Structure formats: C-alpha cells, structure tokens
Amino acid sequence: MEQIKNCIIDYLKANSFMDKDTKFGDNDSLTQSGIIDSIGLLELVDYISEKYSIEIPEDMLTPENFDSLQGITNMIFKLAK
Amino acid sequence: MRIDAYITEYARITPQNIALEEGKNSISYGCLDEDINILASPLVVFEHCRFAILAESGIQYIKILMAVYRSANIAIPLPIEFPKFSLELILDANNVNNIIATDTQYFRFGESFFERFGTVIIVDNDNSLNILRRKLESETNKPKLRLVIYTSGTTGTPKGVMLSDKNLVANAKSIIEVLGITPKDKAALVISMHHAFGNSIIDSHIMAGGSIRIGSMNFMDSVFNLVESEVSIFYGVPSTYRILLKYPDRFKKAFANVRMAASAGGGMDWKIITDIWGLTPNIDILPMYGQTEATARLAYLPAEDVDEFIDTIGKAIPGVELDVFDSEYRSVEPKITGELVARGDNILLGYLDDEISTKERVIDGWLHTGDLAQKLPNGYIKLLGRKDDLIKIGDHRVNPREIERHIEENNKVSKVFVVPISHELLGTAISLMVIPTKGTEINTLFTFCRKSMPGYLCPREILLIDSLPLSENGKISNRSIIEEYKHVKASM
Numbered sequence: 001m002e003q004i005k006n007c008i009i010d011y012l013k014a015n016s017f018m019d020k021d022t023k024f025g026d027n028d029s030l031t032q033s034g035i036i037d038s039i040g041l042l043e044l045v046d047y048i049s050e051k052y053s054i055e056i057p058e059d060m061l062t063p064e065n066f067d068s069l070q071g072i073t074n075m076i077f078k079l080a081k
Numbered sequence: 082m083r084i085d086a087y088i089t090e091y092a093r094i095t096p097q098n099i100a101l102e103e104g105k106n107s108i109s110y111g112c113l114d115e116d117i118n119i120l121a122s123p124l125v126v127f128e129h130c131r132f133a134i135l136a137e138s139g140i141q142y143i144k145i146l147m148a149v150y151r152s153a154n155i156a157i158p159l160p161i162e163f164p165k166f167s168l169e170l171i172l173d174a175n176n177v178n179n180i181i182a183t184d185t186q187y188f189r190f191g192e193s194f195f196e197r198f199g200t201v202i203i204v205d206n207d208n209s210l211n212i213l214r215r216k217l218e219s220e221t222n223k224p225k226l227r228l229v230i231y232t233s234g235t236t237g238t239p240k241g242v243m244l245s246d247k248n249l250v251a252n253a254k255s256i257i258e259v260l261g262i263t264p265k266d267k268a269a270l271v272i273s274m275h276h277a278f279g280n281s282i283i284d285s286h287i288m289a290g291g292s293i294r295i296g297s298m299n300f301m302d303s304v305f306n307l308v309e310s311e312v313s314i315f316y317g318v319p320s321t322y323r324i325l326l327k328y329p330d331r332f333k334k335a336f337a338n339v340r341m342a343a344s345a346g347g348g349m350d351w352k353i354i355t356d357i358w359g360l361t362p363n364i365d366i367l368p369m370y371g372q373t374e375a376t377a378r379l380a381y382l383p384a385e386d387v388d389e390f391i392d393t394i395g396k397a398i399p400g401v402e403l404d405v406f407d408s409e410y411r412s413v414e415p416k417i418t419g420e421l422v423a424r425g426d427n428i429l430l431g432y433l434d435d436e437i438s439t440k441e442r443v444i445d446g447w448l449h450t451g452d453l454a455q456k457l458p459n460g461y462i463k464l465l466g467r468k469d470d471l472i473k474i475g476d477h478r479v480n481p482r483e484i485e486r487h488i489e490e491n492n493k494v495s496k497v498f499v500v501p502i503s504h505e506l507l508g509t510a511i512s513l514m515v516i517p518t519k520g521t522e523i524n525t526l527f528t529f530c531r532k533s534m535p536g537y538l539c540p541r542e543i544l545l546i547d548s549l550p551l552s553e554n555g556k557i558s559n560r561s562i563i564e565e566y567k568h569v570k571a572s573m
Contacts, residue, residue: 015531017164031299032137033189037162037536038298039475039506042324058328061301 005073011047016040026070031063041066048072054079083227083246084253084284085147088114091290098264100287101140102310103295108140110290113147116208120148123202123212127154127179130220131229133172133198134158135182135190138274139295143283145181145204150246155222157229157241158275162535165190167239171231172197175241175433178218184211229433230277232373232478241433242277242373251426252376253284255398259381260314260343260367264290269312269339271296271304272321278345281377282316301328308335315339318346318476319353323506326356333360345369345378347476347508348464351391370394370464374448376427379403380462393461401425403462405454410444413456420468421454422447470559472499475507475537481559484538488513492529493520498549500566501559502541513540514566516548544569 005026012018018035030036036044044066049056056079065075088110091098096111108116124132132149134156136142142158149156157177159168179200187195187203195201199216225245232240256262268286270293272279286293296307298321305328308315315336317325322344325332336342342357342364349368357366365384368391371377380403382395397403404412405419413419428448431439442449453465471480481499488497496516504510513530515521523543530539549557549565 014528016536017532031297032185034161038324039320040536041299042506058301058305058331062303063300066300 001073001077004076005069007051008048008069008072008076011044012036015043024069026073027068029063029067030069031067044072048076052076052080082250083150084249084287085117085150087288087290088117088147091287095264095290098290099292101143101293101295102267103140106140113144116144117147117151119208120144120204120210121151123210123215124148124152124154126217127152127200128219129153129155129222129224129226130179130218131155131157131175131177131222133177133180135161135180135186136204137161137183137185138270138279138297141183141204141206142274144208145183146283149181150227155226155229158231158280160231160239160273160275161186162273162275163239164533164535165194166533169194171239171241175229176220178216178220223430225430228280230280230373231275240435240438243430243433244376245430248376248427248429249284250288251400252281252378253288255400255427256281256285256378257289258399259369259378260285260341262286262289262291262314266291266313267311268293269296269308269315270294271298271307272316272318272346277371277373277377278316278318281371298324301325301331305331305335308339312339314341314343316343316345319344319349320347320476320507322349322353322357323508326353326360327506329356329360332357336361336364339364341365341367341384343367343369345371347473348394349391350508354387354391368395369398372448372450374429374442374450375401375423375425376429378427379423379450382461386461390461393457393463395461397423397425401427404447405456405462406447406449410447415456415458418453418455418465421450421452421462421464423450424448472501472509472559474501474509474511475504477535477537479538481511481562482557484511484534487534488526488529491533492526493518493522494526495521496549498546498557498562498565500562502566504541507537510541511538512566513543514546514549514562514569515543517545521545 016036065071091110092114098110099107100110100113101108132154134145146156180198181202184203184205201213203211226243227246228244229241268282270282366387367384368382369378370380378398380394380397402424404422406422407413407419424447451468455463471478484499485497494515495518498514500512501509502512
C-alpha cells in the first residue's frame with residue numbers, strides 16, 4: 001500500500017501543481033486544492049492503468065476513488081489484486 | 082434590471098422551484114433569495130466598490146456573486162484554475178481592495194495572499210460570514226460597471242473585461258431565445274463559472290426561471306450521473322464533448338433524454354458531431370460562437386443547419402449585428418476576407434484600467450473581434466483564423482508570444498517557439514521548439530511548464546533546434562513556426 005501511495009505522490013510531484021514541499025494529507029481533495037484538473041485526472045487514469053496493468057471501468061471514476069491519495073491507493077490495491 | 086433581481090422575482094412567483102443543484106444539495110428560488118440577502122447585508126455599506134471573489138465553482142460561488150450584485154458593488158471573480166502568482170499579477174495590475182473568499186480557498190491560498198486587501202470576508206459552507214477586517218475606501222469606477230470577467234488562457238496578465246447589468250441581461254435574453262430556455266429546463270454546468278461561458282449559463286437559466294445542476298468534469302462517473310438527473314440542456318466546450326465521447330456506451334445512456342447539446346469556446350469539428358449523432362440521433366446540437374468581450378455569445382448555428390454549415394459560425398444571435406470590415410473599417414462584400422466586428426447591447430464597457438486596449442478593440446461602437454472572416458451569400462459567417470497570432474489551446478484563447486516570453490524569461494534558453502499541435506482531447510495542445518543555450522535542460526523546462534502554467538499549456542514535447550528561418554516580413558509568425566516544426570519532425 002505504502003509503495004503504491006509513494007508512486008502516486010512521485011507522479012503528482014512530476015506532473016501536477018504539487019511541489020516538493022507541498023504538505024498534503026492522505027485524505028485531502030486533489031481537485032479542490034488545485035493540484036490536479038480534469039485533463040490531469042484523465043492522464044492519471046491512463047498512467048495508473050498502464051503502470052499496474054489494470055482496467056478502470058468508468059463507473060469507478062468517482063471522487064471516492066480519485067480525489068485523494070488514500071482513495072487512489074485503495075482503488076489500485078483493490079483492482080490490482 | 083440586475084440579474085439577481087430575477088431571483089427575487091422568481092422567489093415571489095415560484096418560491097418552491099429549484100434554482101440550483103449540486104451533489105446532494107439543492108436550493109429553491111425562495112431560499113436562494115434569502116441567502117443572497119444575508120450575504121449582501123454587510124456589503125451594502127460599500128458604495129460601488131470592487132470585490133474580488135475567490136471561490137470554487139458551486140452554489141456558494143453563485144450566492145456570493147449575486148450578493149455582490151445585490152449590494153450594488155462590482156464583482157471580480159478570480160479564475161481559480163490559474164497558479165497563485167498569475168492571480169497576484171491580475172491583482173497587481175488592477176486596484177482591488179476587497180475580497181470575499183470561501184473558507185476552502187482561504188486555507189488553500191493562505192493568509193499571506195490576503196494581506197494586500199483592506200477588506201477580507203470569509204464565507205463558510207453553512208452561509209455564515211466571518212469579516213476578518215473591513216476598510217471602507219471610496220473608489221472611482223465606471224458608473225455602469227457590475228462584473229469583471231478575465232479572458233482565459235494567457236500566461237501574462239489576463240485582461241479584465243468590464244460588463245454592465247445591461248450587457249449581462251441583453252446577452253442572457255438572446256441566449257434564452259436561441260435555445261428556447263423555459264422554467265422546465267435543467268442546465269448541466271460542468272465548466273468553469275469564472276469565465277464568460279459558465280457565467281452565461283448561470284444568467285440565462287436564472288433569467289428564464291429554470292434550474293442549473295452544477296458539477297465538474299473531474300470524475301466521469303459523477304458527470305454522467307449528473308446528466309442522467311433529468312438534465313435537458315448540456316453545455317460544453319469541444320474538449321468537454323471529446324472527453325465524454327471516450328465512453329460511448331455511457332454517453333448513449335446518459336444523453337438519451339437530453340434535448341440539446343450546446344457548445345461554445347471553440348469550433349465543433351465534424352467528428353464530434355457525427356459521434357454524438359451516432360449515439361443519440363435525436364439530440365439537437367447547437368454550436369455557438371462568442372467572446373468574453375461580448376459578455377459571452379455573438380453567433381449561433383441553428384441546429385437544423387449543423388449538417389450543411391458546420392464550417393461556419395452561423396448567424397448573429399438576436400440583438401447583435403455582425404459584419405466584416407476591411408482595414409479602413411468599411412463593410413466588405415460576401416466572400417471577401419476581413420475582420421469580424423460586432424455591435425449590440427452585449428458589447429463590453431471596456432477593459433479594466435486599460436484605456437489603450439479598449440480603444441483598440443471598440444471603435445465607433447463596433448467590437449473588433451480579431452477574427453478574420455468572410456460573409457457567405459446566405460448571411461452566415463465563416464472564420465478564417467486570427468488577425469493577430471492568438472491560438473486556441475484546449476478551447477482557451479492564448480497568445481503564443483506571451484507563453485514564449487514567459488518561458489524565456491524564467492529559464493536558461495536562447496529562444497522558445499510555441500507550436501500548436503493536434504491533441505486527442507484538447508483539440509489543440511502545444512509543443513515547444515527551443516534554441517538551447519549553455520545549461521538548457523529539457524527536463525527542467527518540462528517541470529517549469531507544469532508548475533507555472535495551467536495544465537492545458539503543458540507542452541506535449543520539447544524539441545531542440547538550431548535556428549528558425551524568419552518569415553518574409555522578418556517576423557516570427559505561427560505559420561513560420563509550424564512550417565519549421567513539420568520540417569524538423571520530417572527529418573527526425
């Protein structure tokens with residue numbers, strides 16, 4: 001789990017408005033804090049699908065699964081099993 | 082009449098009717114009107130003063146906006162998708178002493194961002210007000226000024242377009258007529274409210290006494306659920322439709338009962354149209370054309386003509402006159418290229434604190450759009466690119482020269498050239514061609530772009546080149562850049 005989360009943090013640091021020194025809680029909203037926008041989220045979905053070889057159905061593209069580090073990590077963990 | 086007065090009127094006639102919906106929340110016209118009064122009450126002591134609004138899209142944003150209107154002040158919604166330093170540039174360029182922010186944005190931007198303001202008011206989710214400080218200062222503003230909307234896209238200082246109550250009401254009325262909006266209609270608003278298109282959806286549906294379902298394009302399942310909640314008119318920029326059409330099965334189901342798919346912000350291409358019709362053959366597609374400088378809309382292509390005239394912007398909306406002028410400001414014959422100009426009650430008062438730009442754009446009452454165009458024999462208008470070098474990136478109008486300068490000034494590079502390239506979702510995205518200097522690093526450039534510009538401006542690729550041949554007149558133009566790009570790609 002921790003490994004997945006760190007991987008997502010690395011991706012966001014490289015590809016979003018998240019900076020090296022951004023303090024960010026596991027359950028904070030990525031969209032409301034301005035870290036990622038709608039196009040950024042679609043790119044993140046593509047990145048995760050490829051990196052973990054999983055298919056993410058569109059009914060899983062919800063705030064619960066994609067708006068926080070914890071949500072994303074849990075979702076990948078579930079799908080990659 | 083002010084836009085918020087329509088809310089009061091519907092609160093009187095149909096108080097129980099739903100005005101706004103967002104997630105599990107909804108609010109009737111009656112309650113919305115009361116909430117606006119509460120928010121407006123501490124603002125009435127200010128007399129026609131500028132109020133920056135820092136709020137995410139949502140019911141709360143609309144309440145704050147309407148409260149500023151109701152207190153007879155001037156609303157300046159800040160485009161919150163911009164990086165913090167861009168907003169600081171806007172504020173440096175314009176004198177704004179007062180701000181109203183949601184608590185979410187207050188914590189996001191941090192206390193130091195608010196130090197420049199004499200008055201700071203924070204609005205909680207439960208509608209309670211926290212006046213952190215208050216400083217009454219008299220201001221000199223254009224008497225009719227009600228709203229300032231920033232043009233989107235630029236990396237430099239976006240221009241503040243000054244609009245009056247008359248502008249807002251006139252454009253909303255035209256839009257209601259073109260779309261046939263009634264109190265029964267429910268609009269889907271999933272684009273930014275801080276720019277002209279989103280703002281026009283709010284105004285037109287409120288004026289018609291209809292309802293608006295508010296969401297975002299962030300989470301696809303949520304967007305489709307939103308459309309399925311009995312939405313009758315869906316609004317999107319072309320990239321909105323491209324994104325939704327990535328999920329055809331869900332699109333077909335969600336849009337089955339939508340009566341109209343309206344668009345603005347960029348040209349709808351034939352592929353989007355045929356994809357939509359392939360999935361939902363009965364839906365009316367209504368492409369519209371406009372500019373922030375015209376409050377929002379200027380022209381529309383009637384749904385029945387989409388088939389034949391999709392390569393045009395159609396005709397003027399009611400209340401607007403369109404023409405094509407030559408360089409001497411004379412109307413030209415059909416099939417002759419000139420600049421598209423527009424006249425009507427929706428044309429801006431001017432740019433905020435920028436008389437020079439205002440005089441360049443509004444001449445003898447005609448708004449000079451900067452778009453090159455031809456009239457067709459049937460009166461429809463065809464666009465043929467820009468008079469200046471502005472380009473549409475992800476449906477935002479941007480100045481490539483400004484982006485180039487921004488990157489050059491902040492990085493170790495000799496020259497930067499922005500190349501418009503086609504992109505699956507954005508329509509057009511950008512690549513960069515860079516003439517390197519000592520210490521130029523592609524990765525550093527990528528990082529800089531990601532961190533300091535809106536996401537749609539992040540380059541898809543960065544190519545290093547030796548030189549760029551100048552065009553005939555010795556100037557850098559989009560055409561010479563695109564030609565060189567093709568040449569570089571071909572030799573790779």
